[in-house]
Amino acid sequence: MLIGQGIDAHRFAAGRPLVLGGIEIDYDRGLAAHSDGDVVIHALCDALLGAAGLGDIGHHFPDTDAAYEGIDSRILLRRVMDALQERGLGVHNADLTIAAQAPKLAPHMAPMRALLAGDLRCPPERVNVKATTTERMGFTGRGEGIAAFAVVLLDQ
Ligand code: MG
16 A cells, blocks of 8 residues: 645636636636646645655646646546556545635535546545635635645555
C-alpha cells in the first residue's frame, strides 16, 4: 500500500463557472486558475502523484503551458490515473475534504463521489467526499476562495 496527500486552494473570480470535483455548481463566482480551477481534482491529483512518488501536478501539467489553458481537470486526473496504471498501481480508497464558506455543497456530494470514482477506476464506496465551512475564519471563511484536501491509498 502507498499513501499520498494533496492540498490546493484557489481564489474566487467573477465571470467563471464554479467546478468542484468535476461537477459544475450554480454560483455567482468561479475559481481563478489557468485550468478550470477544480481545486478538488487538483488536490486529488497531487495525492495520487504523491503516493506514486511521481512529484506534483505543477510538474506534470505546468500552468505556463498553453495546452492546459481552461482545461477540464478531469482530463488531467485521467492522465494521472494512466500513469499510475502503467506502474501497476490502483486506488484502494480516497478521502476528500472541501473547505468553503459558500455555496452549500451537500447536494453535490453524491454526484461528485460517483463521478470521481469513475475517473479513479474504483467503486463509489471507496471515494468519500466531505465539505466543511471554517466558521468564517481564514481565507475560506471570508469567502475569498476554496481549499481542498485529499488523502489516497494505492494498491500495488
Ligand atoms: Mg490548483
